[in-house]
Amino acid sequence: MGHAFSFLAGPSLTARILVALAGLLLVSACDVQGERELVPGQSSEADVRQRFGQPEAVWDEPDGVRIYEFNRQPAGHRNYMATIGADGRLIRFEQVLHPANFSRVQPGMPMEQVRRLLGKPMKITPYPLKGETHYDWRFLDGPTDNDSKIFTVVFDTDFRVSKTLVSRDPALDRN
Numbered sequence: 001m002g003h004a005f006s007f008l009a010g011p012s013l014t015a016r017i018l019v020a021l022a023g024l025l026l027v028s029a030c031d032v033q034g035e036r037e038l039v040p041g042q043s044s045e046a047d048v049r050q051r052f053g054q055p056e057a058v059w060d061e062p063d064g065v066r067i068y069e070f071n072r073q074p075a076g077h078r079n080y081m082a083t084i085g086a087d088g089r090l091i092r093f094e095q096v097l098h099p100a101n102f103s104r105v106q107p108g109m110p111m112e113q114v115r116r117l118l119g120k121p122m123k124i125t126p127y128p129l130k131g132e133t134h135y136d137w138r139f140l141d142g143p144t145d146n147d148s149k150i151f152t153v154v155f156d157t158d159f160r161v162s163k164t165l166v167s168r169d170p171a172l173d174r175n
Contacts, residue, residue, distance in 0.1 A: 043090040079119030097139040111159040
């Protein structure tokens with residue numbers, strides 16, 4: 001059998017998908033457990049990194065404060081921001097993909113500010129003929145995976161928010 005098709009000789013596609021989904025559930029469960037173990041004022045930067053790994057981005061704030069972004073897109077429903085003080089201690093740890101945070105996204109807001117608020121999106125789609133760029137984040141709007149939705153921010157040609165949308169996650173319809 002040729003090397004290019006060696007993947008066909010292994011476990012079935014269904015089995016590989018199930019293993020991948022189990023891995024995602026394990027990461028999600030570990031995230032929730034790690035979230036509970038972190039204590040503002042007590043946990044250190046090292047504690048945060050030990051539980052969540054390498055941050056996707058580090059945002060420098062005034063007075064030596066840093067915000068660490070831990071992205072779980074495109075497959076997950078969460079993005080985390082850990083605020084670390086100049087003393088290396090955790091100030092705040094939060095999951096940022098939720099409707100209350102989405103309401104902070106306002107028309108005219110620059111793209112970079114939205115990125116710092118919500119973390120890296122699961123998908124970026126440019127629409128050059130419309131003069132728009134769409135950033136999409138997957139999130140849960142309820143307790144189960146059946147509550148999965150997509151929050152979209154539409155940017156204009158100046159990379160400023162023109163509008164936001166919430167829609168049902170199309171991945172729910174692929175079954």
